[in-house]
Amino acid sequence: MKNEINLTIKQEFIEDYKDGYPLISKESVVDWSKAVDEGTIVNLVDAKGKFIVKGYYGIQNKGYGWVLSSNADESIDATYFANKIKSAIEYRECFFKDENTTAFRVFNGEGDGIGGLTIDYFDGYYMLTWYSIGIYELKQEILDALKSSVEYKGIYQKKRFDGKGKYLDDSDDFVCGQRAESPIIVKENGANFAIYLDDGAMVGVFLDQKNVRKTIRDTYAKGKTVLNTFSYTGAFSVFAALGGATKTTSVDLAKRSLSKTQEQFMLNNIDPKTQDIIVDDVFNYFKYAVRKKLLFDIVVLDPPSFARSKKHTFSASKDYVKLLKEAIQITNKNGIIVASTNAANFSMMTFSDFVFKAFKELNSKYKVEKSFSLPKDFRVMDKFKEGDYLKVIIIRKIR
Numbered sequence: 001m002k003n004e005i006n007l008t009i010k011q012e013f014i015e016d017y018k019d020g021y022p023l024i025s026k027e028s029v030v031d032w033s034k035a036v037d038e039g040t041i042v043n044l045v046d047a048k049g050k051f052i053v054k055g056y057y058g059i060q061n062k063g064y065g066w067v068l069s070s071n072a073d074e075s076i077d078a079t080y081f082a083n084k085i086k087s088a089i090e091y092r093e094c095f096f097k098d099e100n101t102t103a104f105r106v107f108n109g110e111g112d113g114i115g116g117l118t119i120d121y122f123d124g125y126y127m128l129t130w131y132s133i134g135i136y137e138l139k140q141e142i143l144d145a146l147k148s149s150v151e152y153k154g155i156y157q158k159k160r161f162d163g164k165g166k167y168l169d170d171s172d173d174f175v176c177g178q179r180a181e182s183p184i185i186v187k188e189n190g191a192n193f194a195i196y197l198d199d200g201a202m203v204g205v206f207l208d209q210k211n212v213r214k215t216i217r218d219t220y221a222k223g224k225t226v227l228n229t230f231s232y233t234g235a236f237s238v239f240a241a242l243g244g245a246t247k248t249t250s251v252d253l254a255k256r257s258l259s260k261t262q263e264q265f266m267l268n269n270i271d272p273k274t275q276d277i278i279v280d281d282v283f284n285y286f287k288y289a290v291r292k293k294l295l296f297d298i299v300v301l302d303p304p305s306f307a308r309s310k311k312h313t314f315s316a317s318k319d320y321v322k323l324l325k326e327a328i329q330i331t332n333k334n335g336i337i338v339a340s341t342n343a344a345n346f347s348m349m350t351f352s353d354f355v356f357k358a359f360k361e362l363n364s365k366y367k368v369e370k371s372f373s374l375p376k377d378f379r380v381m382d383k384f385k386e387g388d389y390l391k392v393i394i395i396r397k398i399r
């Protein structure tokens with residue numbers, strides 16, 4: 001049993017916590033100095049010492065901890081975690097049954113009742129991501145709970161402790177069970193992906209984009225030319241090619257993206273030689289494309305929320321309009337722009353304004369065809385809308 005301490009909440013925050021707000025913010029607590037060790041279970045109390053909610057202390061960029069229960073008598077132990085994990089699995093019952101998609105999110109942080117922890121499923125393997133030292137302190141109870149709740153081939157982990165969610169490079173991300181082959185091959189809506197569970201921060205695919213990939217394949221790609229910027233392993237390109245795109249062009253700065261994208265194409269029986277895979281700064285590529293008067297039917301924009309390359313710094317909240325303007329200029333009339341961002345620091349409304357602004361500044365016209373937020377397995381809380389970070393707008397350029 002972890003020892004518990006009381007922390008006093010400022011009056012103006014009490015209603016929010018009673019109402020189900022899950023994040024323990026730095027500002028809301030009077031006496032943080034009492035919390036020494038991350039992972040400590042904290043009872044949030046009012047000025048008179050009356051219990052409000054309990055949670056754990058763990059520093060992340062978002063806050064200083066997460067609420068775990070509104071029941072004063074609930075002890076935060078393996079049984080507690082097993083209940084959360086079991087209900088997360090129940091919620092995803094249909095995902096486990098779907099043979100065409102063997103990779104998805106099983107546990108999505110506060111959306112499933114425990115902020116700071118996610119669990120992804122890759123064809124029998126489970127990968128936990130710990131977002132603070134505090135939640136990692138609770139590792140044993142959480143692992144016991146997971147092991148008693150699921151059948152697994154093996155368990156892996158990623159540590160993202162530095163507050164900004166940056167990956168902590170451990171020599172080994174393997175936790176227990178059977179080691180996975182490197183790569184394992186998973187399916188997503190019938191397509192194949194190579195997944196590396198123990199090769200750095202990213203495993204090869206971002207599971208939150210599956211509905212967008214499927215829509216590109218099933219609705220838009222046939223007979224079209226596709227430019228996929230910030231392409232990473234080329235997941236959007238693979239789906240576009242599978243949907244009958246005449247050609248895809250993938251552009252990413254990272255050298256590894258070339259071989260990784262070739263690999264994903266080959267796994268889907270597409271000859272990588274028939275596709276363009278370019279290692280370059282996207283902003284250089286835009287210049288090149290304009291100079292060569294290249295035009296594409298579909299342009300996918302899925303940048304990181306923040307990135308620094310040798311020549312450019314890109315921040316989604318500051319520079320997305322500029323990025324869109326570059327894309328609009330090389331998109332055919334009647335073409336499609338898939339504008340995506342995972343930046344949590346602005347809303348869908350703001351993102352829509354970016355689109356409006358970019359087209360207006362170029363005196364160009366558009367129509368919004370569809371928009372997406374996180375898929376169902378990336379469960380979010382009504383009381384914590386910031387958790388739904390994904391924003392994707394499919395735009396048709398009219399002129």
Ligand code: SAH
Nearest residue numbers: 230231232252253254281282302304307309
């Ligand atoms: N769209 C991808 C995920 C993008 S991850 C997918 O669907 O899987 C972000 C990628 O952007 C990384 O691979 C990184 O190498 C790349 N990147 C960051 N800055 C870049 C830049 N200026 N030009 C090209 N690629 C960049």
